[in-house]
Amino acid sequence: MTAITTTATIVEAAAPLDGRQPVAPLLERVRASREFGTNVYSTIDVLQVLYQRVLRVHPEAVDDPDRDRFLLSKGHAVAGYYAVLAAAEFFPADWLDDQGGPASRLGDHPDRMLVPGVEIGSGSLGHGLGLGVGSALGLRAQGRLEPRVYVLLGDAELDEGSNHEAITYAGTTGLANLTAIVIDNASATHGWPGGPAARFVVDGWTAATVDGRDHDALHTALTGHDGNRPHVVVAVVEPKEA
Amino acid sequence: MRDTFVDTTTALLADDPRTALVLADISAALFAPAAARHPDRVLNVGIREQLMVGVAGGLALTGLRPIVHTYAPFLVERAYEQLKLDLDHQDASAVLVSVGASYDRPEAGRTHLSPADVSLIDTLHGWTVHVPGHPGEVAPLLRTAVAAETSAYLRLSVLSNDRPLGGDGALQVVRDAGPGAPLVVAVGPTLDASTAALADLPVTVAYTNRPRPFDTAGLRDRAGTDVILVEPYLAGTSSRVVSAALADRPHRLLALGVGREELRRYGSADDHTRWHGLDASGLRRSVLDFVSPVLH
Known part of the structure; x- marks a missing residue:
């Protein structure tokens, strides 16, 4: 994939779905003429669908105990995340202009203590799903049955064994208020023969594997849980460049 | 426990x-x-x-x-x-x-x-x-x-002293040898061996079951020149805390505890206490070596 093609794809994909600030210009403000890795572009569509059509979260109620939780486990996919959060007005867009600077709250990995709307600090791979399982259990134990926990991972991140501790436990115990989202850009060094979803399904999860650029397909998949079991959405995008 | x-x-x-x-x-x-x-x-x-x-x-x-x-x-x-x-x-x-x-x-x-x-x-x-x-x-x-x-x-441990001591984690003086005496701080289950080892020596023995946050104020109140830590985990674990607390005073510190070497030996917990020098006779030997020049 050439750089030009990538940019064109992103501007098209990042078009706003409602009257809020367009995401693409915000992403450009974060980018500030640097080259982004393909991981930024691999997640942008899922993030837009989540924040615009799925998650019950609001900038004025970031501590509402009944909010949905979105946990970005692959914390390096941060530029699109910041752009989407700024578009949804969780923080002022001018924070984007100094991302990573000495006075910035926006690092190359997100910190929940520094950025409104960010549920976990991440960066080291393999931590989000365990935290998500704990969050789902904590909500259930308190009788909060409406909010749902969404955790976004990458297919290469699934290499980390900690994920498989969480996948099996959540599946075999029927943790119904948890959704995992795997961005599959075929970047796992040794691959996942049969696809990432198979690792979840064998433990009792429901699964949907969809085109990670198709917003309607993503929306259907992200709202496709059956209420009895955890759900995984595998969003397939272009393979990561070698 | x-x-x-x-x-x-x-x-x-x-x-x-x-x-x-x-x-x-x-x-x-x-x-x-x-x-x-x-x-x-x-x-x-x-x-x-x-x-x-x-x-x-x-x-x-x-x-x-x-x-x-x-x-x-x-x-x-x-x-x-x-x-x-x-x-x-x-x-x-x-x-x-x-x-x-x-x-x-x-x-x-x-x-x-x-x-x-x-x-x-x-x-x-x-x-x-x-x-x-x-x-x-x-x-x-x-x-x-x-x-x-x-x-x-x-x-928690299967090792313990004969009697419980209450308190809020502040250093408790179990035996007081008076101002300026060497101060032994025994942590958790090491107390009984420490008091048995040092019964006839002019050293103060204090106890804590809360090594963090370490009671540095109590340490400064009680410590003379010589401080001896007895900890049931790695020797020296609390050395940095004691050294920092006494940084403005001339002092000497002996830190006793479990050694770093992998012994590759089985046996009982009491055997390991002895091998690490944390039984009464081992503690007495270490403390005497440390304080003898001062006591004499």
């Missing part, structure tokens, strides 16, 4: 709906009655220690107060990055309760020895560390830890 922990935790789960317990199979049978009463708050994740701590972090993020329990090396060493990131980095907190200590079950070999646990916890910020010296100290320490908002590590 483990039985007291089980009883107290079972009571806490019944009394406070914020309390949760996360297990990784160890002690699960002992908590079966609690699990039957509180299935949503007694969570055994199986033999999955990374998940155990991650789950604790997630529970804390939703407002619960998790107690996390397994064997010391699996709780602290195997899941160390989860402690650092899933608890501390998230500004989430939990109460960790371990069994096994440095060498409670030496016949199991190196895999079940955890002399470095307190040192590892000490790399984190703001943790309280409790090392009870008697089963009778466990319940109040656990209740205090769970009632607090910060993270705590409660280190």
Whole structure:
């Protein structure tokens, strides 16, 4: 994939779905003429669908105990995340202009203590799903049955064994208020023969594997849980460049 | 100590709906009655220690107060990055309760020895560390830890002193040799051997079951020139704290505890206490070597 093609794809994909600030210009403000890795572009569509059509979260109620939780486990996919959060007005867009600077709250990995709307600090791979399982259990134990926990991972991140501790436990115990989202850009060094979803399904999860650029397909998949079991959405995008 | 922990935790789960317990199979049978009463708050994740701590972090993020329990090396060493990131980095907190200590079950070999646990916890910020010296100290320490908002590590052992000592973790003088005398600080189960070793020597013996935060004010009140630490985990674990507390005074420090060398020997816990020089005669030998030039 050439750089030009990538940019064109992103501007098209990042078009706003409602009257809020367009995401693409915000992403450009974060980018500030640097080259982004393909991981930024691999997640942008899922993030837009989540924040615009799925998650019950609001900038004025970031501590509402009944909010949905979105946990970005692959914390390096941060530029699109910041752009989407700024578009949804969780923080002022001018924070984007100094991302990573000495006075910035926006690092190359997100910190929940520094950025409104960010549920976990991440960066080291393999931590989000365990935290998500704990969050789902904590909500259930308190009788909060409406909010749902969404955790976004990458297919290469699934290499980390900690994920498989969480996948099996959540599946075999029927943790119904948890959704995992795997961005599959075929970047796992040794691959996942049969696809990432198979690792979840064998433990009792429901699964949907969809085109990670198709917003309607993503929306259907992200709202496709059956209420009895955890759900995984595998969003397939272009393979990561070698 | 483990039985007291089980009883107290079972009571806490019944009394406070914020309390949760996360297990990784160890002690699960002992908590079966609690699990039957509180299935949503007694969570055994199986033999999955990374998940155990991650789950604790997630529970804390939703407002619960998790107690996390397994064997010391699996709780602290195997899941160390989860402690650092899933608890501390998230500004989430939990109460960790371990069994096994440095060498409670030496016949199991190196895999079940955890002399470095307190040192590892000490790399984190703001943790309280409790090392009870008697089963009778466990319940109040656990209740205090769970009632607090910060993270705590409660280190249980099969080794103990003959009698419990109460207190809030401040240094308690057990034997007072007067101003200027060498000060022995015995942590947790090392107290009885320390007092037996030094009964006829002009040294002050003080006790604590809370090495973090260390009672530095009490230390400064009591310390003369010579300070001797006796700790049931890695020797020197609290040296930096004592040195910093006394930085403005000339002082000498002897730090006794479990050695770093892997002994590759089985035997009993008492054997290991002796091999590490933490029995009464070993302690007496070390303390005499250290203070003799001063006493004479």
